Amino acid sequence: MFNWFTPKRKTWLFRVNPALKFIVFFAFLIITLVNQSLPFAISQAVLYGILFYVFSGYSLKKLSLLSIPLVISFLSTGLTMLLFGKGEAVLWQWGLFKISEESIQHALLLGSKSLSFGFVGFTFILTIQPVLFFYAMMQQFRLPSKYAYSFIAAFRLIPAVTEELQIRRNALKVRNIQFSKGVKGLYERLQSYTVPLFAQSIRRAQRIAVAMEAKQYQMGAARTYYYPTQYNTIDRVFLLVMICCLCSAFLLSVYR
């Protein structure tokens, strides 16, 4: 499953310090969230779209696959706003549905925002290595190592859990377990999967924690790093380019 997340080529975005990338992209999301101007929202979506489609380094096939949820979220947020939004200048009305000039504006604004969120989120996930990200967070932003290693260890457990899920599915088939129909069946199904998987996972997590402490891991203790991360020229370039892009997106939207 993790092999899927190998890029076709490693673009310059891969070389940027992942912690810095996180902060910058996080700032993008905040700006997207608070922005109320439609032109700026659209130009932002275009900017992040360029990042996603051109600089993530993934094949067009994978990128189009990832675009599906983005299009769905664009359409669903947009259409809801379009058909049910408030507005004075009504253009078309049928029963509960009402399209007005204001609702078109709002629909586009919300749609572009949801697109921006998707583009930024995906670009981040696609261009970092989780381990390096947490190493950088520890070194550049003083994230306490206990959180970093909790995430890293949890990440390592995902394949084990998916494998167990598969075994459980087979075991239930072999045991010829028939679930009831409807909501009750859904509840039964949920219970018969979650209980054993949780039991296994809790036990596993506890054992790993003990093993980590047995390897003399101490919370809060000073440590060295196998992957030293620092700021390089590429980070300065990244920061500069991102600021410039955002500014030009803003200016373009103001002086059309």
Next chain:
Amino acid sequence: MNNISVTDLRLKFPGEDGLLFKDLSFSVRPGEKVLMLGPSGSGKSTLLQVLSGIIPNSIELPLKVKDIQLPDSWGFVFQDPDTQFCMTYVDEELAFVLENLQVPREEMTLRIEEVLKRVDLHVKDPHTPINEMSQGMKQRLALASVLLLEPDVLFLDEPSALLDPEGTQQIWTSIKEATADKTVIIVEHKIDLIADWVDRVVLFNDHGVMIADGSPAEIFANFQQELKRYGIWYPGVWEEYKTSKAFQSMTKNRQAVASQEKIQIQDFHGYRGQAEKISVKQATVQAGDWITIVGENGSGKSTLLLSLMQLLRTNGVYEVNGVPIIWKKKKRQLPKGLSLVFQNPELQFVTNSITEELTVSLHGMPKADAEHYAKELIRSFNLPYSVSRHPYQLSTGQKRRLSVATALTPHTDILLLDEPTFGQDARNTFAILEKLEQLRTEGMTILMVTHDTEIVVNFATAIWTVVDGVLHTANVAGGAKNVQLVHT
């Protein structure tokens, strides 16, 4: 280096009535190699954790001790290869230890290479995913990460319990080489490879009381009854079992149960996704056969069972009890009469009590009959009769026996088992084997994946060998004796 010792240790598990240890005193001299033996639940692993300080530093348990001398530096290798690592790659895992020790980055690469050599773990690139290694390699990695701590004392908690014979051999070889000058305290059931190597054997009884402490020769000579009762794989346990009445009466008049074809296979292939993972040219199974499926790790033994059970996509000719089985993508019905027992019993339990567990698959049987049926199974599998007890609360051996029992519905006549004796102590292993042999004489057909050559030699009526996803059959008729001839 100092002695490690505890004096008058008292310890209690929350929610349990009695004390696990009552005034236990124990000490180990520097450089000594000590093996702790005892039945499961006698507290050996707990004592190991107390001596290392894991209890109470990492695991909080109420304990009282008059005096305790912990080692200055120590390392701990645990039983389960899959729950010892927090990183994804070999080098990262070893670096984790070095980071904890605040070793400068420049020294790390060299020290990682060195320690990998020290435990005979030859990977092309240290940046190899841990998941791609065999269980035996993982345990050697666990040993390597512990050796980086430069420990005076090494605690080993059943490091080979979950390994196949090859992995077991490798881990003990590495341990012996790497720990010549260290104090080593071991808890283990499979002891034939270390019985001569340790200096001292300590024997515990069911109540956490030390009943013997002496040289290996002394203990193995004088305490055989106890070792047998506690299910320890002491040297010569199989030889002794083979002279036992139970085994003799089982194998004396062993013969085919009936000459009826149960399974017929021709040009059969099993797939995971698009990739072909197992292929069988031709094979037949007769009623009352006990077929052991052997082969290296990852050769496709479990895949074969899953394919026969129709849990994977298959094609080719495959008949069970004369009924052709054709793989369907939708509305799939598993072949009638076949049942599969997985390696992990817990993942197979579906209800909240033992009785329910045994009745849940009996669709269409009146309730009273079903309960009677369950009662019979509980009796014959020597399980505790308790209405409320959750299957998870059983002991390891009981869980395993229950998982085999759950596969037996009145319609089951072919039983597929994936390493049913894996990780079990000697007593449980023999109990399971005797139960299976009894089922066989009653007409059950058994196909079982195993690594244990003793089981193959002493119980199989035929051996199937899987090599690189291809089944080579070696059908042998006539029972245990002939099998031995073919096998050797």
